[in-house]
Amino acid sequence: MQVPYRTSFNGKLDRLSSLIDRLRVHVANTLAGGTELDTANFRIYKSDDEALRLVFCPLRQDGIGDCADVAPGERETTLVAARITISGIGRQLINALPDCISVPLAEEPYLNAVVTPLIEEVTQPRCGGQAVFQRLCEVVVIRLLRHAMEEGKADTGLLNGLAHPRIAAALVAIHEAPGEAWTLEKLATAAGMSRTQFAVTFKDLVGITPMGYLSNWRLDIARAELEAGRQVKAVATLCGFASPAAFSRAFSRRxxxxxKKRPVEAA
Structure with a gap:
């Protein structure tokens, strides 16, 4: 099977869209100066000299990680504060981010271009402002993912793998066609590498074996499809399992x- 890789506008491999399609961004405004500010993990600060700084600390299971950059500097004031949570399978991208990203926006014009209208929606409220704020935050999150990938902000994990041109090709193949009968050899071919070189490089960059990553991706998709009401047999086929029984065993182990049961019933 020839995997229909998505390409970006410049014709290069699109490394993020198949994941972003499965990512859900939820935004709640918080009040600058109010008690809710402590829960904000997305902030935009302005210094006395008008310089802007964006801070984003992805929410982990135990809340916001420790990071000195979260708090404003001595000469900074808070312009925007929000709590952004991520759900969906695309959350793997967020889990691959550093605990805290602090970006001086003067150094990142493409981020600043999105942040400017976001600030306007907060400081100059108009009809539809909440909806616009939500959409702009989604765009900012996507651009932060690009920033982290292109700047090498992750030492290991999914973003680190996507930053490698050959390993990225194999990851996109998995993301785009989870039901394909992938083998280590086929994935190595997609990456344009030898079997051994591919397996070692993938594990070093992503932190898990290629086949382990494939299995986890398939099962994460399967759970999302089941929660959406799809039948077990159809999900097993979609995710590349040889039979519903094999799918059931793998799903139960994971x-x-x-x-066939909901998580609350299994608790």
């Missing part, structure tokens, strides 16, 4: 409950 999540601790049968695909």
């Amino acid at each position: 999540f601790g409950y049968s695909p």
Whole structure:
């Protein structure tokens, strides 16, 4: 099977869209100066000399990680504060980010271009402002993912793998066609590498074996499809399992409950 890789406008491999399609961004405004400000993990600060700084600390299971850059500097004031949470399978991207990203916007014009209208929606409220704020935050998150990938902000994990041109090709193949009968050899071919070189490089960059990553991706998609009401047999086929029985065994091992049951029933 020839995987229909998506390309960006410049014709190069699109490394993020298949993941972003499965990412859900939820935004809640917080009040600057209010008690809610402590829960904000997305902030924009302005210094006395008008310089802007964006801070984003992805929410982990235990909340916001420790980061000195979260708090404003001595000469900074808070312009925007929000709590951004991520759900969906695309959350793997967020988990691959550093605990805290602090970006002086004067150094990143493409981020600043999105942040400027976002600030306007907060400082100059108009009808539809909440909806616009939500959409702009989604764009900012996507551009932060690009920033982290292109600047090498992650030492290991998914973004680190996507930053490598050959490993990225194999990852996109997995993301775009989870039901394909992938083998280590086929994925190595997609990456244009030898089997051994591919397996070692993938593990070093992503932190998991190629086949382990494939299995996790398939099962994450399967759980999302089941939660959306799709039948077990159809999901097993979609995700590349040889039979519903094989799918059920793998799903139960991973999540601790049968695909025919809801998590609350398995608790």
